[in-house]
Amino acid sequence: MIDTESCHILVIPSEEFQPPESHQAGIFQLHQCLALKNAGYQVGVISIKQEFSLPMLLKEIFFRLIGKPAREKLAKYRLFDLPWLIYQKLFCLERFISKEIVEGIPTLRIAGFYRGRPNERTDYKGWVRAGQKAYQAYVDLHGKPDLIHAHNSNPAGILAQRLSGKYNISFVLTEHSSFFHRRLIPPSIMPQLRKAFERASVIGAVSPRLANDLELHVGVDTSAFQWMPNVIDPHFASAGIKTNNRSSSVVFLSIGDLIPLKAHAELIEAFNLSMREKDAQLIIAGSGPMNESLQRQIADLGLGEQIRMVGRLGREAVRNTIDASDCVVLPSHYETFGVVLIESLARGKPVIASDCGGPSCIVTPENGILFPPKNIPVLAKALEQMFVS
Numbered sequence: 001m002i003d004t005e006s007c008h009i010l011v012i013p014s015e016e017f018q019p020p021e022s023h024q025a026g027i028f029q030l031h032q033c034l035a036l037k038n039a040g041y042q043v044g045v046i047s048i049k050q051e052f053s054l055p056m057l058l059k060e061i062f063f064r065l066i067g068k069p070a071r072e073k074l075a076k077y078r079l080f081d082l083p084w085l086i087y088q089k090l091f092c093l094e095r096f097i098s099k100e101i102v103e104g105i106p107t108l109r110i111a112g113f114y115r116g117r118p119n120e121r122t123d124y125k126g127w128v129r130a131g132q133k134a135y136q137a138y139v140d141l142h143g144k145p146d147l148i149h150a151h152n153s154n155p156a157g158i159l160a161q162r163l164s165g166k167y168n169i170s171f172v173l174t175e176h177s178s179f180f181h182r183r184l185i186p187p188s189i190m191p192q193l194r195k196a197f198e199r200a201s202v203i204g205a206v207s208p209r210l211a212n213d214l215e216l217h218v219g220v221d222t223s224a225f226q227w228m229p230n231v232i233d234p235h236f237a238s239a240g241i242k243t244n245n246r247s248s249s250v251v252f253l254s255i256g257d258l259i260p261l262k263a264h265a266e267l268i269e270a271f272n273l274s275m276r277e278k279d280a281q282l283i284i285a286g287s288g289p290m291n292e293s294l295q296r297q298i299a300d301l302g303l304g305e306q307i308r309m310v311g312r313l314g315r316e317a318v319r320n321t322i323d324a325s326d327c328v329v330l331p332s333h334y335e336t337f338g339v340v341l342i343e344s345l346a347r348g349k350p351v352i353a354s355d356c357g358g359p360s361c362i363v364t365p366e367n368g369i370l371f372p373p374k375n376i377p378v379l380a381k382a383l384e385q386m387f388v389s
Helices: 027-038 054-065 079-091 123-142 153-167 187-199 208-218 234-238 264-275 291-300 315-323 339-346 376-388
Strands: 008-013 042-053 097-102 105-114 147-151 170-175 202-205 225-227 250-255 280-285 307-311 327-330 351-354 368-371
Touching (some): 008 027, 008 123, 027 042, 027 147, 042 054, 054 079, 097 123, 105 123, 147 153, 153 170, 170 187, 187 208, 202 208, 208 225, 250 264, 250 315, 264 376, 280 315, 291 307, 315 339, 327 339, 339 351, 351 376, 368 376
Parallel strands (some): 008 042, 008 147, 170 202, 202 225, 250 280, 280 307, 351 368
Antiparallel strands (some): 097 105
């Protein structure tokens, strides 16, 4: 048995952890940290990002010398500050560490440095270098952890494996990235990722389908994985469900980044096929590069009265919008899990989701409908079925 009062867990996300400009980043890791903290564990986080590169700063110096204006990101630095900035980034990276408390979780942030041009084949090197500095600072402040929990192998798993070998600390690796399925991992770093998987004390995947994908793309035996679903935000599970005082319209809700992978354009087409003449509404919550094209699609179809795009919502607004809806739809081409589904079910709402990975272990005939990804006519039928139920 683990003594929760003495067990100290250091969490290392591959993305930034709750940065000030985007509190949705690292949200899954935050929920897990809070669950561990509430269970009595000591929990801390190191959050790593990369900023600036040596070529970028040298180019900035050159442009300043010939009279060109400063780039926005570097405007706060004077010309003669830039060589000193380069020196500190190369040799005194610990000066770019900051401390804060995020919802009771001690968090160390560090801004690393690209020694060359940003490149997906080599970016992990600077990230890991910065992470090692942050780890040393974390230990100085909070003591040596008993366990490291890395979220995603690239690059947090690489860092955890190196810290484990150097300081004799066990580490757990949880994978919830879609990058393997989408072929976005450079082959050149696969040996580093395999080493992280092989040396982890426990490796988890947030869905069985993701474990199968990792076996296919990385070569890690599926039997080595434990299914470790994402946890639900207590904000969704604990708050009382409000009575829906809406009109008689049936309200469908879709939440997600406005990118092709999330298939909002296909959902709009399916809604047009099945709900155009019905008393139904579709709310799309999220932001991203497809915002304008989706707005045009809605206008071209003449669905402006039925479909609303409301932008990215905060946690409380997401919960309230789910409460005000009748059904949540997740039409993605691929999902490693699908947190919005468990959030919706926790609020008592049925769901429609594509059978695209994670949703297949969440959605059952009792709580929703699964449909084949990219199949617009079948999605339209699912909307109709939910409309009349």
